[in-house]
Amino acid sequence: MxxxxxxxxxxxxxxxxxxxxxxxxxxxxxxxxxxxxxxxxxxxxxxxxRNGGGVRQQWETGATVALAREAVAAWRRFPGEFGFNPYFRQGGYLFLAESAAELAQLDRVAATVRAAGLPLERLDPRAVARRAPGIRTDRIQGASYLGSDGTLYPxxxxxxxxxxxxxxxxxxxxxxxxxxxxxxxxxxxxxxxxxxxxxxxxxxxxxxxxxxxxxxxxxxxxxxVASRHEILATEPMKRFLDPMLIRLSDGLYVSQTMRGELVGGLSVPHPPGVVPGPPSSIAFLRRMSASLVDLFPNLSGLNVLRAWAGYYDDTxxxxxxxxxxxxxxxxxxxxxxxxxxxxxxxxxxxxxxxxxxxxxxxxxxxxxxxxxxxxxxxxxxxxxxxxx
Ligand SMILES: Cc1cc2nc3c(=O)[nH]c(=O)nc-3n(C[C@H](O)[C@H](O)[C@H](O)COP(=O)(O)OP(=O)(O)OC[C@H]3O[C@@H](n4cnc5c(N)ncnc54)[C@H](O)[C@@H]3O)c2cc1C
CATH class of the missing domain: 3.50.50.60 (FAD/NAD(P)-binding domain)
Structure with a gap:
């Protein structure tokens, strides 16, 4: 200052x-x-x-993949160069597809990411369950996984x-x-x-x-245009989830921190722009917990510790x-x-x-x-x- x-x-x-x-x-x-x-x-x-700390290289355009790849290398160097450790944990990103259209989207992403030389894997539901123990796989048609993606503490x-x-x-x-x-x-x-x-x-x-x-x-x-997005953290639980999980059908994303909390969000409609009012909504808590428990039924008793919101700057x-x-x-x-x-x-x-x-x-x-x-x-x- x-x-x-x-x-x-x-x-x-x-x-x-x-x-x-x-x-x-x-x-x-x-x-x-x-x-x-x-x-x-x-x-x-x-x-x-106020963000989820996700760092990924799985994108649809090669230009974004190139930037993301460079950024991943920079995050790895960050503790040595800046003297602060954001604990960049490369546990991967797992995108879940539940329809043919979502699989097609993952195909496009896979083509771009592999063309950049990154070893993206396509997983079937059984392989998904190995990466995310306890996950419900009956609706999952396929997934993409890149192990060098990850999460950090902002x-x-x-x-x-x-x-x-x-x-x-x-x-x-x-x-x-x-x-x-x-x-x-x-x-x-x-x-x-x-x-x-x-x-x-x-x-x-x-x-x-x-x-x-x-x-x-x-x-x-x-x-x-500013758009408001909500996010929450649960009480900590034993570590079981390495990758950041994203379900394309509803935009749910969730990862587990080193302390064991689940941190994640999903978009609920808000009027565009910066809007006054409380940062979190009941609608978000309901939809987020329903989506999370739908995907991981054994999380139904987990308590939410805190919830907050921030603004994307959309183009x-x-x-x-x-x-x-x-x-x-x-x-x-x-x-x-x-x-x-x-x-x-x-x-x-x-x-x-x-x-x-x-x-x-x-x-x-x-x-x-x-x-x-x-x-x-x-x-x-x-x-x-x-x-x-
Ligand atoms: C819920 C949520 C989850 C997210 N998850 C992820 C994620 O997993 N991974 C990821 O990469 N990104 C994520 N994002 C997006 C990411 O947080 C933003 O893209 C990024 O932080 C933008 O950084 P910034 O410096 O551009 O903006 P900001 O961090 O918003 O900083 C802009 C600053 O400008 C200040 N400001 C505004 N107007 C003025 C003014 N007139 N005078 C002086 N100061 C001003 C504001 O106070 C603010 O501090 C998420 C965002 C949200 C809200």
């Missing part, structure tokens, strides 16, 4: 989630000049402190990124909301925060579920938005990460930093760039495999 902001920074990053912090770290390593991160709440108050990762950025001189201001973006002649001039102006030629929108709101504060219309094609906005020079997007921004963040934030530095990245602008939403009717490369 830092005292008063300077009058001018080389780069201002809005949002102290994992994306903003990693981006600050990479920029500071590159020696960009003074960098500030403004965070409206506290570190991890956004989705970065908080040590956030603290590691924060401390590393601070050591490199990044100023991080908490409880500091950016209320406006100043610009003139299609160029960013800085931000307003705490009633004062802070000048910067480059501003990064890493505001997660609030990124649409921040872009609008810069006068830009974007298609990002129409399920792909992130990374790069400078062509309508406003110096305004960079690092948002639209849906339900998978944490796992990909070591790889995506490196690209965000490169684009802020004016370097070319290996990201295809047609898939990741903000301009892809500016020509209506243009074909999009969608990523559909969204749960967990």
């Amino acid at each position: 830092s005292g008063e902001p300077r009058d001018r920074y080389a780069v201002v990053i809005v949002g102290g989630g994992i994306v903003g912090l990693f981006t600050a770290y990479h920029l500071a390593r590159a020696g960009t000049g003074p960098i500030a991160v403004f965070e409206r709440g506290f570190l991890s108050s956004g989705a970065s402190g 908080f040590p990762a956030i603290w590691g990124a924060y401390e590393a950025a601070r050591r490199l001189g990044v100023d991080v201001f908490l409880r500091s909301e950016v209320t406006a973006i100043d610009s003139e002649g299609g160029r960013v001039l800085g931000v307003r925060v705490g009633g004062r102006r802070v000048a910067a030629d480059r501003v990064v929108n890493a505001a997660g579920g609030w990124s649409g709101e921040l872009s609008r504060r810069a006068g830009l219309s974007v298609p990002n 129409p094609d399920g792909m992130p938005v990374i790069g400078e906005d062509p309508r406003l020079r110096g305004f960079f997007h690092a948002n639209g990460f849906g339900g998978h921004g944490f796992m990909l963040s070591p790889a995506t934030s490196l690209r965000v930093a490169r684009s802020v530095l004016g370097e070319r990245t290996d990201l295809d602008p047609a898939r990741f760039g903000p301009a892809r939403f500016l020509s209506p009717g243009r074909a999009m490369h969608a990523e559909h495999l969204q749960p967990g």
Whole structure:
């Protein structure tokens, strides 16, 4: 945490989630000049402190698989490089299909993942039961499994990124909301925060579920929509589940922590946008427990310890938005990460930093760039495999 902001920074990053912090770290390593991160709440108050910790490389598009693969390698190195251990446990991810359409989706994923050289396995129901003892297999038609996928604890990762950025001189201001973006002649001039102006030629929108709101504060219309997602943790029980399990039919995802709690969620309908009100709903608790007990009948007596919610930042094609906005020079997007921004963040934030530095990245602008939403009717490369 830092005292008063300077009058001018080389780069201002809005949002102290994992994306903003990693981006600050990479920029500071590159020696960009003074960098500030403004965070409206506290570190991890956004989705970065509310997620399921899932890390997977099973995706429908090769571009996402490539990022995920790089991110997995980075998470493995994280304790050594950052001095904090998020306990990345590579127990695999197991996707369950209960219909021909879901099997076909897993086939598409398998083709993409194997083309990238990853040893994805297709499992029959008996093999599923060996990986997930106690599971009910009568409706399962098949599954896909990749053993190098896994789960981590988000908080040590956030603290590691924060401390590393601070050591490199990044100023991080908490409880500091950016209320406006100043610009003139299609160029960013800085931000307003705490009633004062802070000048910067480059501003990064890493505001997660609030990124649409921040872009609008810069006068830009974007298609990002916040969507609320609920999640829970049960009381701990003896370890029995290594992989993260995902049931495609209802989007249930569940994994078991090292302490033995089951952590998981499933989507229940909420109005789009950031909505006031209690973070958890009875509808979610009912649907989540019914789905979990349907899959594991012997869990019926298990108690829920806590439940909470957070916001995805969704885009129409399920792909992130990374790069400078062509309508406003110096305004960079690092948002639209849906339900998978944490796992990909070591790889995506490196690209965000490169684009802020004016370097070319290996990201295809047609898939990741903000301009892809500016020509209506243009074909999009969608990523559909969204749960967990
Ligand atoms: C229930 C749930 C489960 C999930 N499970 C997974 C998972 O298993 N694996 C995975 O990879 N991802 C998962 N995700 C998604 C993941 O958490 C997000 O994609 C990721 O954390 C996004 O990080 P971020 O830094 O972009 O956003 P955030 O962590 O949301 O950070 C954005 C920050 O910006 C701040 N901010 C907003 N507006 C302003 C402003 N005007 N001024 C200053 N600060 C501002 C906010 O307070 C917030 O802290 C899940 C999300 C949820 C909600």
